[in-house]
Amino acid sequence: MKQDDRGVSLVEILIATAILVICVVPLFKSMILTVQTNARSRVLLAATSAGEAVLEDLKADGMEAFIQDKDSKSISDVGYIEEDGKKTGYKFTYPEYESDGKKFAVTVEVRPYQNTENADADYNKKEVVDLKRIDLSKDGVYVQDDKIIEEDFIKAVSENKVQADQKDTVLKNLDIRWNYVVAADKNQQNIWQNVSYYYNGILLGEHPMLLYDSRQAGGTLENLYICFEPNAKNTITVQNKDDYPLNLFLIKQGDQAAKVEVHLVGTKEKEHFGEEQDPDFTKGIRIRANFTDADTPLFYYKGSGSETSLNQSQLEKYFGLSGLDGKRVHTRLYDVTVKVNRENKEITTLTGTVTR
Structure with a gap:
């Protein structure tokens, strides 16, 4: 081959x-x-x-x-x-x-x-505080968190305080209490907050916290903002232990009409406050709120004596009650x-x- x-x-x-x-x-x-x-x-x-x-x-x-x-x-x-x-x-x-x-x-x-379907019912026409102008170095701020309420409900179910199928009923019929203690002088200011949720007298949850500390914030306290959504019963208590000059903003959120009690506690009688006695605002509380005719706010004050209810004239005279400044209120x-x-x-x- x-x-x-x-x-x-x-x-x-x-x-x-x-x-x-x-x-x-x-x-x-x-x-x-x-x-x-x-x-x-x-x-x-x-x-x-x-x-x-x-x-x-x-x-x-x-x-x-x-x-x-x-x-x-x-x-x-x-x-x-x-x-x-x-x-x-x-x-x-x-x-x-x-x-x-x-x-x-x-x-x-x-x-x-923008609600283009119904401008008259535009959600953004509800007056709420513009958080852009808040300065955390001088302002204590609370904004209600519905997640916390739901977590409290779940915990209450696990503790057999309420039934799981009661959720809608419970969350719509809460007794919510906001308590604030203001302890302040020229050198240091603190605001302690405790928010608690009740249903038919049963405590579902309680949340104490230090809301403001001037040493941590690096400033001097000026304002307290309480942004809340009203429920069946609402109580806001502010104890101003040293009659510190504090602007209190009560900001109702949402559409539900508010039935709210506001309890103010100081050390002096109400006649010591207001523009006539204290035009430079060196003591006491000045109130700003966005309540409307649909709301039912009740104000009370306790000084050195017993607690008394306040009418519109007294609120304006001694606590400077007025609405929110529209130029500083923006959409939500x-x-x-x-x-x-x-x-x-x-x-x-x-x-x-x-x-x-």
Whole structure:
């Protein structure tokens, strides 16, 4: 048998190389595309996580995100959104928000919710305090959290105080008591708060806390904001142990008519307070509230003697009772847009609603 000892020709080599290139190049391109796609997917996932985290923080903290640095993340560019020459909302930016080891610029735009179907019943016409003007260095702030009430109900069910199928009835017929003790002098001011929930005389939950400490806040106490949603029975007690000059803001939230008792406690009789006796406001309480004709607020005062009820004239004369300043009252329901950017390119946009 005759052997074929011929070598591989140049043409054959070139053809084989061409075939290899034709087969391999698409594979390389596919690998590169896969790597790039995975990288983009990781960036998108991290950006989405960053946007969701900011949105959830804003839902949890409400408008406080405008006035304090959440979890040591620096907020910049706080200002108004202006459209057609009008201020239509707020905006701010986290310039270096970190997620999954990557840094993003997260811009938040907050616009008042517009009820276009029925302007007369617009949710945002309810007067509530604008948290943007609150300064936590000098203000004690309470905003009611319905999650805590529901958690108290669940705990009460586990303790056999109420039945699980009573939830709607219990939550609509609560006796809610807010108690505040103000201890203050020129050097230090504290506000202790205790919020308790009762149903048919049964204590469902109690939550004591230090609401304000001037040493931690780094300022001097000026205002106490109580933002509450009325229930079946509502009692607010403020014990001003040292007759410290304090502005008390009573901010009713929601549509339900409020039947609320407000008990003020001082050390002197009411005649020691007011514009006539104390025009420079060096002692006592001045009240601002957004109650309407649909509400039934009852005010009481206890000085050195027994507790007495206060009429409108006495409230205005001794405690400066007035409504909220409309220029400082803004809407309560907001549409939120969160834009996540990296290297000046928009990665993703999320939207949501904030109700505080």
